[in-house]
Amino acid sequence: MQHETDNLGDEIQTIAARRFMPRVDHLVPREGSDRPIAGDGPIRLILNGWFMHQPRAWPPHARIDPLFVSFHVTDAGGRRRLLTRTRPRDLILGRHLVYLKAHEPIGARDRDTLAALRAKGIDAYYSGCLTLTLPPRDMPKTGEVIAVDLSEAMLAELERRIGRKPVIVTHNAEGGLDHDERVRQAEALLDLYAGAACVVTTRLHCALPCLAFGTPVLFVNKGDANSRVQPALDLARNCTAAEFLAGEGGYDPLDPPPNPDDFRPLAAAMEARCEAFIAGSAA
Template identity: 30%
Template sequence: MKFGVLTFGYDSFTSFADQLANHGFYEANLGDNAQSIAIRHIYRHFGVRDDQMIDINRDALPQYDGEPALLLMNGVFYQSAFPLPAAITPVFVGFHAPEHVIKEQQDFLRKHQPIGCRDEGTTVRMRNLGIEAFTTGCLTLALPRREQEPKNPKLLIVYGSGAGRLPPIVFRSIPENILSKAELIYHRFHASRFPFDLEMRREAELYEEALFARYRREATLVLTPLHHVAAPCMAFGIPTIICRDGNDVRFSFVEKLLPIYTPDKFDQINWNPPMIDVGVVRADLLRVVGNKLIAALHRATS
């Protein structure tokens, strides 16, 4: 029995293929790889060796024909991820899916209830269909706190595109003494092959690991519109500010821990925010994952 780590090939993302054809490259969201990093960390926490882990492409899940594996279903799942092959034993923690996917897969989800969901919106969608569900938050909140804080103040502004765009007007609100010590990081990965092959999936994850190391090493404050920057940075113990054009359901758990500022509230931003202690959230996540892994392993081997 192997322990599956979700990776992301984007095989069904036709918009990426179009961008590649038209422009010679496309950009993928590095936040997906944050989840792969978190899954590996959690497996190691429970004593799973690296040689017991196996990469499994979320975007080609139905075609998986490798060894039997448990798979932590942490992340966003589209219809292209279903049906799961018999070799996969899913472990639902931090799960998110669009409403139509949940409706189409409701019989399958009932077989594995209760479903641990990444956000309140997904939990509500499940319960509305009579599926037992509860909210866990994202597994990136279980990443370990950094061991040492940087001595010199630095704001890292980490942004994306589309829904992950940082509203430019926020720069008017940043105090000059903070902005003068700021650096910008574009949280996207440029790709020249479609879909991601194994080499590119690993390269993207390594790049995200390098960014995580930089956050831990340099940041005294992070400003971001991105879920998978805000959640890991909170776990690292970095004071974090979330600014977005608008809110959405994916942030409903994170919003319990941090305010989400939209342009009408930029004048209310606290530019000296406290570090959020996610110790209780981390402990709860690890407890839930541990229990679910034990149950799934028993189910898969009995």
């Protein structure tokens, strides 16, 4: 899928889906999947991510044959909510409920989405996030501690713990970049995480790829809605921003504990579903 946000985590989700594809024929905008698509015949699309900032752009175009996995439907307002007063969840799980019923089972990225789907009688299961399926990268180990989108106060605390400045990076993309450049930058971030000694981050789509790569990671919850970041809270070592700033929890970035491996069954199940879905397009 193609994204129009300032978050390179969206491209990281695209990279996770793209690796299952034998080729990419179309770039489908996440917030415009209802738009006409050139050509004829069905298009198989792994439909993962957060839906929708623009709830009126739903359901996807009739030519799209979707696999719903790692699906998060937000209960928050989008850019059009001020005009429509419609919450994305109310639209997708209300007026367009029949669309989801036609594509069951639905893999929910988080347990809040799972509960909302099941409350509407939809056959759904907890999939976790597709970025958990990213394969290991053969990158040289740098010994670096990477700080990803930490506040100034968090950076100061991390520097105190390690006795030097960490490598500082962000998932915030520059404006005006085309899709290929955004993907290139997202790939560079993944390479950096794969080679790191430890990563401390507030970003969901940094923490989960680090689990997949085996890179020790600490997820700091800066106060985002727990439903959105629940996969990191369930699967990665984590703490609140207040706990991190207070030095609580005993996490040593210079000698980090190994990551939990509870994510592995989720990743294996998602891989199997995606591979079977794409293989069916060639049958």
